[in-house]
Amino acid sequence: MLILAALADGRLGYPRHPDLPLRRYLAVLSEFPQSGKGESWKRIAGKTPEGGSLLALLGDELRILNGTGIGSGQFLAAQLEENPHAVCVWDELTQLLQVSGQQCSTLFSALKSLFESNSHWSGSFTNKKHGGDDLHLSVIMQGTRPTFMAGFALRMAAGDGLLSRFTLAYSAGIPVVPEWASRDLHKEREVVQTIREMIPTTCTTPTIADDARERMREYVLAMPSPEHPDFARTPRLLELVKVDLLHRCIYAGAREITLEMVERAIVWGEHQAALRRYLWMPDAKNEVAAMTLLLLARLRKGSASENALRTAANVYRDGTHELFARCLSALTRSGQIRVLGKNRKQRPVYGLELEDEGEK
Secondary structure, three states, rough: OOOHHHHHHOOEEOEEEOOOOOOEEEEEEEEOOOOOHHHHHHHOOOOOOOOOHHHHHHOHHHHEEEEEHOOHHHHHHHHHHHHOOEEEEOOHHHHHHHHHHHOOHHHHHHHHHHHHHHOOEEOOOOOEEEOOOOOOOEEEEEEEHHHHHHHHHOOOHHOOOOHHHEEEEEEEOOEEEEEEEEOHHHHHHHHHHOOOOOOOOOEEEEEEEEHHHHHHHHHHOOOOOOOOHHHHOOOHHHHHHHHHHHHHHHHHHHOOEEEEHHHHHOHHHHHHHHHHHHHHOOOOOOHHHHHHHHHHHHHOOOEEHHHHHHHHOHHHHOOOHHHHHHHHHHHHOOOOOOEEEEEOOOOOOEOOOOOHHHHH
């Protein structure tokens, strides 16, 4: 669906919302590493010995960009200037979190603007001006649930708005896939040809049946208001549901949105809302609270030295030593953490304070 959305972006509009972007930002998450996320992507668009199953469909129109080397909005603008229709892939979520966490990085801001707009420009006296007004970017990031929650909880994820643009796909799954099935290359070629025939060749807008429009209206009126606690996680859910409806039109080869399509899209939207409630941590209100939550999250994994806690909190990168000392002191004085002993370098080792002996 990510590839289909990227290829069909700008060629299909929603009724009374004809400029709705069809592209997707997709987060593929699993409970454990090595659950098949990377292998699934390789089979679709990777450079395997047989070739990814959809590589023939991409052709020269859609480029696959490796997100590892994209560390700023300016560099992303330069890449899209050369490849205006692209899918940016962060095979490891930590790669995106690391580069976006650098001081003054504009990557998150660029991703937010490119979700809703085809125009993105950036430049400086040194690197000159780069960008364009007809850019189509889709994004896929892959990671585990703990990495996702820890990485975004302290970045004002809900309030900042980046994650509200993402479609979430999550699987609890088994820790390791025992054996991958053999590829059926003949079947893959048939699927590629089917998808090629589905993609609109001209910009069109389907009609919508009266009962489908009324059901959609009921859904919109029932969505969370700004006062609802779910609103921060779902402000763009309506747009994502509309895009899902357009996908159903493509797959059905239909020129009209039916009531059945709307019902299925609403169920899909409710599933997205449930994933957001499950996966998103509350935003920290300030830097002290954010650092405190991060230290507690690290200690829930096990005891840690002061140096290990500094590393987990990115203190050496951000230079927040004073803030770190304040948070560590506050947690120690409040009794939430305690000194368990000393390591071989005679530095204190910290752990969570247990409520009673039964928890030890």
